[in-house]
Amino acid sequence: MSEAAHNEALDLHHELEPLYSPPRTRFGFLAATNHSIVGIRFMVTAIAFFLIGGVLAMLMRAQLAGPDTQFLDPGQYAQVFTMHGTVMMFLFAIPMIEGFALYMLPKLLGSRDLAFPRLSAFGYWCYLFGGLILLTALLLGVAPDSGWFMYTPLASKPFSPGINSDIWLVGITVVEISAVCAAIEFMVTVLKVRTGGMALGKMPLLAWYLWVTSAMMLVGFPPLILGSIMLEVERAFGLPFFDPGGGGDPLLWQHLFWLFGHPEVYIIFLPAAGVVSTLLPVFAGRPLVGYAWIVAALIAQAFLSFGLWVHHMFTTGIPHLSLAFFSAASLLVVVPTAVQVFAWLATLLKGRPRLELPMLWLYGFFFIFVSGGLTGVMVAVVPFDWQVHDTHFIVAHLHYVLVGGFVFPVLAGLYYWMPQFIGRRGDQGLGRLAFWLIFVGFNLTFMIMHLTGLLGMPRRVYTYAEGLGWEIPNLVSSIGGFVMTIGFALVVIDILVQWRFAAISPRNPWKAGTLEWAMPTPAPAYNFASQPHVTAREPMADEGDLPAKLATGGGYLPGHRGGQRDTLGVDGVTGEPEQVILLPGPTYLPLVTAATITGAALCFLFGIYWGAALLALGVLCCGLRWLWDTGLRHEPEPIDAGLGKLLLPHPAVAQSPGWWGMIFTLVFDATFFASLLFGYLFLWTIAPNWPPPAYIEPAPVIAALTALALGLSAFAAYRAVAANTRSDAGGTRLWLIVTGLASFAATAGLIAIPVFLAPSPTEHAYGAAVLMLAAYGALHSGLTAVGAGFVSLRLARGFLSPRRSLDLRNLALFGTYAGASGAAILAAVHLMPLVGSL
Amino acid sequence: MNRVAEQRDTRAHADVRSFVEFRHARPTRLRAKGCRALFGLAAGALALGGCAGELSILEPAGPAAERVATLWWIMLGGALVILTGVMGTALYALRPDRGTRQFSERRVLIGWGLMFPFATLLALMAAAFWRGEQLLARAETEDTIGAHSQQWLWSFAYPDGSRTQNVLHVVAGEEFTLALTSGDVIHSFWVPRLGGKMDAIPGKVNRMRLEADAPGTYRGICAEYCGIGHAHMEFEIRAHAPADYQAALAADSVPGDSEPVLEQRSAPAARIIENWADYLLEWLGVQ
Incomplete structure (x- = not known):
């Protein structure tokens, strides 16, 4: 780089760095929305929880090291194993993925931030606060204690009368808000917030992996969130969803839990597989074999993973034909995994692999993950599962899959991207020692645990008697566990040492081809001083001087335009630049919103229901305040985006991130609703003690009027959009008022169902389910009414024009969804009893 | 914690173990020897424990467990071959002096990625389905024995009206059907040496078929x-020769229901974890 170019790059850096960083005030760090900062916070917090979960594991291994140990009593042991699973799954694995994707996605896609930076920060605070609720409970000795999958009726009020189960249900639900926010954000980001020229087929594979993972999170989490709400409502108010005495069914909980729980395994595995697919070609010295094959395989894997949740329930007395179906599906999901494994092997064979430290972790991954996959095939075989289900064989299998399939790739990635995070890359000696300790310790712990299970040791026993042959395997497992712990401690020390003392890393130290290496290390807050135009899958391999060109402003959107943060938005398929996405600055609003939600959750937890209701209203106010900051109050001019592109800012573009955000939010919402309908029909057809003592009072007039109001609301919202397109402000306002009034009427009609028509919700699961459905419908109609008022206000304040119409279009979309789901609710509530009484 | 304490105080101090008469009848079987040898080959460490044990699924004593044990050895063999193949290939790729960098990617992906798992899994699935069909209980038969579970006790009700607790008496060499129910939370009935497990779920009746080959005691x-009594919710099946069955059942029969029992162990560390703050203050000399 010439001196002039060097100075130019430095000037750009000094202008952009403060613009994208949080304010330098005392509490400015609380306002951070930058994706790198939030991503690193997520990952560091997740690692802290991993260490906590590890300590819990060591308590268990200490207890089980010998027979009849008197270290923990059964009650404490129950808290320890429940929290170990809960912490590792919900507070380590998923947040780690979120943090990694938050940090890495914009860098991979050549952009400056994610689609909704404030949402990332909000998600982080929800995760932190929810995690702290659980952690506090652990320290106070009132942690959840019914196992991390919380089977009812053990987790129900009569058998878990303490606050323990409530902590789990409320705390985890707060944490899950972050997962859902992240899923929506990643869906939109990968679709729209890429750099110019990056067509779908030119995206790095890791972006594909993270995209598919996000889609799975979007439809995987709703059943869990629904189940948690139902169980918490049952515990708090006595609505008997899972109580067989009142027409509920404990198996409904298992279905809802595993509908989430199995995809969860793939949600955890796919990003890790993405890391493998990213690192392996770098160290094999050639591009990965079968890009299109892998994309197809992981999409197939995502679909199949939703069809095998019942394989966690083979011993619950499910009909044999469904067992065969789910067994077949469980075996079928091996095929896309095999495609990936053989693509990796072929890449190794075609290339000249170097066994550097990250690659060593990948070899460890190969051995452990393939072993876990093979035992997974075994437990998919129903008769074998009947024997080993709920034994230590399963414990061993799931650790092989999750540690092999997630922790090892994560550690590979950690060492690989270390120069990105800290700008340094050090000696690999300590890292290699740590690898061998963890690898040997892991196999020592868990390989023999298969045998422990085959010898009949069930999981979750706090002690065992002598003479069953379990002593030696357990002792070996405990020793191995402590060896592994020393290894993890060494990794932490290694990271700290490198962070303080290691040599400054050169740019792109591994000679990788993806865009995250086209920036200085450690990564600056703004990522790229100008955004690249991409013509190949590995832009760095393609264009040697790319980093210098971008740093001097030779790409899209060089520098900034009048202190406005921005990034390129593209056509989802072709990657053609389409809009300039204006990014929000640092704000305390995410923190305030998350704190309000946590306050509401805590109020609910301690039975202060009026406080919870009040704070829920506070959350609504925060949300409206949040939305108020979006959009523009003037008609924008096209912006010179560089490289000869003139683009409009996103509030004036039809396919803006906000529009796609609403679509993916509704996908989540619809899955939630489908789970609710599934629960209703499941109770109706399968639960014991049906039919209920009484059905809903027939009320055809109220039902018809409610349906009419729902239809009118959606229709009027579309008329408002049309009026706005004609620049008819008066007409827009009129139709918005109609939308608001009609939704209000529909809300009243839906509230009338549980209040006047349905039998008591506490007597029978039928009434409880009807209440749940009506509440869902009323919430959506009510939000439509609030939305109509909000958009009217925005109209009056000049946020809307024929081009700036996102508010109206999103309202129409949401109103249509509220209408459609409301109609389905009316049918389910009013028509089902007619069918049932036939 | 408190619930256990209450139950300990209010209920009789019966010990689950007192029902259990340990018998160490372990017929030396060819299979047990064979399994030791195979495990020894598979991984040296595993051989230490051996495969025998009163709760070992690798020492089957009934047709259902027998079939699953065979299935396990076949699957283990197959898994080891595949694992060796994959790891062997990955390690071979590290050799700098090797040849074979020229091969068709498509052929690898179609042959090994698609066809190989398809063929293997299809065979496995067919075998598993056939096996499973043999193991399932079908319609309710005359001689169904009720197995009712509650925290933390199993009670058995026989067709002739007898009842026993934590011991199930059956006739050796004859298949029997159990109807599993629960009075509180979900439990699962498992006698590893005879066959797979089945859950007892409140509000539901699950059926399973088992058979013991020879007279003897089989732990479950x-x-x-x-809940906290889970680790001690043990029971056993006693299989008798047809001639001895009635007498044995009559001798063990109990009238009506009896209270749940739970063995208690004192746990010194429990208090430390419960009152860690007090301990910390004490250690610091504040208290």
């Missing part, structure tokens, strides 16, 4: 976590 445990 609850396999689904069911």
Whole structure:
């Protein structure tokens, strides 16, 4: 780089760095929305929880090291194993993925931030606060204690009368808000917030992996969130969803839990597989074999993973034909995994692999993950599962899959991207020692645990008697566990040492081809001083001087335009630049919103229901305040985006991130609703003690009027959009008022169902389910009414024009969804009893 | 914690173990020897424990367990071959002096990625389905024995009206059907040496068929976590020669229901974890 170019790059850096960083005030760090900062916070917090979960594991291994140990009593042991699973799954694995994707996605896609930076920060605070609720409970000795999958009726009020189960249900639900926010954000980001020229087929594979993972999170989490709400409502108010005495069914909980729980395994595995697919070609010295094959395989894997949740329930007395179906599906999901494994092997064979430290972790991954996959095939075989289900064989299998399939790739990635995070890359000696300790310790712990299970040791026993042959395997497992712990401690020390003392890393130290290496290390807050135009899958391999060109402003959107943060938005398929996405600055609003939600959750937890209701209203106010900051109050001019592109800012573009955000939010919402309908029909057809003592009072007039109001609301919202397109402000306002009034009427009609028509919700699961459905419908109609008022206000304040119409279009979309789901609710509530009484 | 204490105080101090008469009848079987040898080959460490044990699924004593044990050895063999193949290939790729960098990617992906798992899994699935069909209980038969679970006790009700607790008496060499129910939370009935487990779920009746080849005592445990007494929710099946059955059942029969029992162990560390703050203050000399 010439001196002039060097100075130019430095000037750009000094202008952009403060613009994208949080304010330098005392509490400015609380306002951070930058994706790198939030991503690193997520990952560091997740690692802290991993260490906590590890300590819990060591308590268990200490207890089980010998027979009849008197270290923990059964009650404490129950808290320890429940929290170990809960912490590792919900507070380590998923947040780690979120943090990694938050940090890495914009860098991979050549952009400056994610689609909704404030949402990332909000998600982080929800995760932190929810995690702290659980952690506090652990320290106070009132942690959840019914196992991390919380089977009812053990987790129900009569058998878990303490606050323990409530902590789990409320705390985890707060944490899950972050997962859902992240899923929506990643869906939109990968679709729209890429750099110019990056067509779908030119995206790095890791972006594909993270995209598919996000889609799975979007439809995987709703059943869990629904189940948690139902169980918490049952515990708090006595609505008997899972109580067989009142027409509920404990198996409904298992279905809802595993509908989430199995995809969860793939949600955890796919990003890790993405890391493998990213690192392996770098160290094999050639591009990965079968890009299109892998994309197809992981999409197939995502679909199949939703069809095998019942394989966690083979011993619950499910009909044999469904067992065969789910067994077949469980075996079928091996095929896309095999495609990936053989693509990796072929890449190794075609290339000249170097066994550097990250690659060593990948070899460890190969051995452990393939072993876990093979035992997974075994437990998919129903008769074998009947024997080993709920034994230590399963414990061993799931650790092989999750540690092999997630922790090892994560550690590979950690060492690989270390120069990105800290700008340094050090000696690999300590890292290699740590690898061998963890690898040997892991196999020592868990390989023999298969045998422990085959010898009949069930999981979750706090002690065992002598003479069953379990002593030696357990002792070996405990020793191995402590060896592994020393290894993890060494990794932490290694990271700290490198962070303080290691040599400054050169740019792109591994000679990788993806865009995250086209920036200085450690990564600056703004990522790229100008955004690249991409013509190949590995832009760095393609264009040697790319980093210098971008740093001097030779790409899209060089520098900034009048202190406005921005990034390129593209056509989802072709990657053609389409809009300039204006990014929000640092704000305390995410923190305030998350704190309000946590306050509401805590109020609910301690039975202060009026406080919870009040704070829920506070959350609504925060949300409206949040939305108020979006959009523009003037008609924008096209912006010179560089490289000869003139683009409009996103509030004036039809396919803006906000529009796609609403679509993916509704996908989540619809899955939630489908789970609710599934629960209703499941109770109706399968639960014991049906039919209920009484059905809903027939009320055809109220039902018809409610349906009419729902239809009118959606229709009027579309008329408002049309009026706005004609620049008819008066007409827009009129139709918005109609939308608001009609939704209000529909809300009243839906509230009338549980209040006047349905039998008591506490007597029978039928009434409880009807209440749940009506509440869902009323919430959506009510939000439509609030939305109509909000958009009217925005109209009056000049946020809307024929081009700036996102508010109206999103309202129409949401109103249509509220209408459609409301109609389905009316049918389910009013028509089902007619069918049932036939 | 408190619930256990209450139950300990209010209920009789009966010990689950007192029902259990340990018998160490372990017929030396060819299979047990064979399994030791195979495990020794598979991984040296595993051989230490051996495969025998009163709760070992690798020492089957009934047709259902027998079939699953065979299935396990076949699957283990197959898994080892595949694992060796994959790891061997990955390690071979590290050799700098090797040849074979020229091969068709498509052929690898179609042959090994698609066709190989398809063929293997299809065979496995067919075998598993056929096996499963043999193991399932079908319609309710005359001689169904009721197995009712509650925290932390199993009670058995026989067709002739007899009842026993934590011991199930059956006739050796004859298949019997169990109807599993639960009075509180989910439990799971498992006698590893005879066959797979089945959950006892409140509000539901699950059926399973088992058979013991020879007279003897076979230990069983609850396999689904069911609260703090889970680890001690043990029971056993006693298989008798047809001639001895009635007498044995009559001798063990109890009238009506009896209270749940739970073995208690004192746990010194428990208090430390419960009152860690006090301990910390004490250690610091504040208290």
